[in-house]
Amino acid sequence: MADMDDRAKPINIFFIVLRVGIGGLFIISGTMKILDPLKFLAAIETFHLLPYSIAYIVAYFLPWVETISGLALILNKGQKSALIILTTLITIFIIALVLSWGRGLDIVCGCFGHPKSLKTNYPLILIRNFAILTVLILILTRNKRRSL
Amino acid sequence: MNQFIKETGLICFIAFFLSLLTWCFHPDTPNFHKNDLEEGSILLKTALQSNERVLWVDARSKENFENDHIPGAVLLNEDNWEYLLAKFMEKWKQDFKVIVYCDSQSCKTSKYVAQRLQDELQLENIYTLHGGWQTWMIEQNQ
Numbered sequence: 001m002a003d004m005d006d007r008a009k010p011i012n013i014f015f016i017v018l019r020v021g022i023g024g025l026f027i028i029s030g031t032m033k034i035l036d037p038l039k040f041l042a043a044i045e046t047f048h049l050l051p052y053s054i055a056y057i058v059a060y061f062l063p064w065v066e067t068i069s070g071l072a073l074i075l076n077k078g079q080k081s082a083l084i085i086l087t088t089l090i091t092i093f094i095i096a097l098v099l100s101w102g103r104g105l106d107i108v109c110g111c112f113g114h115p116k117s118l119k120t121n122y123p124l125i126l127i128r129n130f131a132i133l134t135v136l137i138l139i140l141t142r143n144k145r146r147s148l
Numbered sequence: 149m150n151q152f153i154k155e156t157g158l159i160c161f162i163a164f165f166l167s168l169l170t171w172c173f174h175p176d177t178p179n180f181h182k183n184d185l186e187e188g189s190i191l192l193k194t195a196l197q198s199n200e201r202v203l204w205v206d207a208r209s210k211e212n213f214e215n216d217h218i219p220g221a222v223l224l225n226e227d228n229w230e231y232l233l234a235k236f237m238e239k240w241k242q243d244f245k246v247i248v249y250c251d252s253q254s255c256k257t258s259k260y261v262a263q264r265l266q267d268e269l270q271l272e273n274i275y276t277l278h279g280g281w282q283t284w285m286i287e288q289n290q
Contacts, residue, residue: 034170037170037171037174037177038177038252039251039252042252042279042282042283043282045282045286046282046285046286048286060167060168060170060171061163061164061167063167064162064163064164064166064167064170065159065160065163067163068159068162068163068166069159072155072159078155078158078159080152080155081152081155081156081159082155082159084152084156085156085159
């Protein structure tokens with residue numbers, strides 16, 4: 001029994017590191033957008049998916065949802081809700097990216113607030129976001145298994 | 149399920165409250181009405197429809213300018229003012245409407261460059277592009 005607990009520890013540590021890492025990533029991402037809502041608003045507009053008034057509200061609201069959810073992950077409070085919120089947000093973003101790619105738009109990702117390049121590297125952005133989505137689902141699945 | 153709804157509701161409520169505070173107190177809050185112009189700014193649509201000849205001035209970094217810029221634009225930023233000003237003067241004519249742009253609406257560089265051109269050369273027909281380079285990109289995508 002003691003041996004099984006010992007074997008379980010490294011994997012526990014691995015998932016804690018994943019959870020804290022991904023939480024930190026969303027805090028940084030959200031904070032950068034909070035500091036420059038105008039730039040994030042302009043980035044949303046390049047997708048041509050939302051009317052200006054809705055994009056305006058999203059530009060203020062979404063970064064705080066991201067940041068607070070990231071914080072919830074790190075503090076291990078409301079973890080399940082935070083994971084579901086972030087998974088939903090990333091999924092919606094991936095769909096928006098695919099739609100923009102299909103329409104041939106040159107978008108500004110706005111992922112970390114300040115785009116370095118105005119040329120869109122869709123494959124790179126999609127790979128990055130799929131990786132984040134995978135990590136979120138992994139943590140969510142592990143939590144679900146542990147609670148059963 | 150109840151716990152999930154409570155936690156999600158709490159996250160959204162806190163986010164809403166903080167986003168409201170950000171909107172009230174952030175120094176660079178954009179206008180809610182898209183086409184509300186600051187003094188000395190011009191909409192891209194207005195600039196393109198103008199009968200006057202336009203000289204576009206790119207106030208971004210040299211790297212961004214070389215990557216892409218509005219066709220016919222001259223680079224003029226404070227990194228290398230004297231040299232770039234000479235280049236600007238080679239292209240400028242009295243009857244041109246000068247429009248300065250930088251990255252986006254939040255960028256202040258275009259205002260500084262426009263102000264400096266007004267102060268040093270007493271230019272009158274000078275504006276900053278509302279929405280900056282990003283508004284040009286959005287226009288090109290349409």
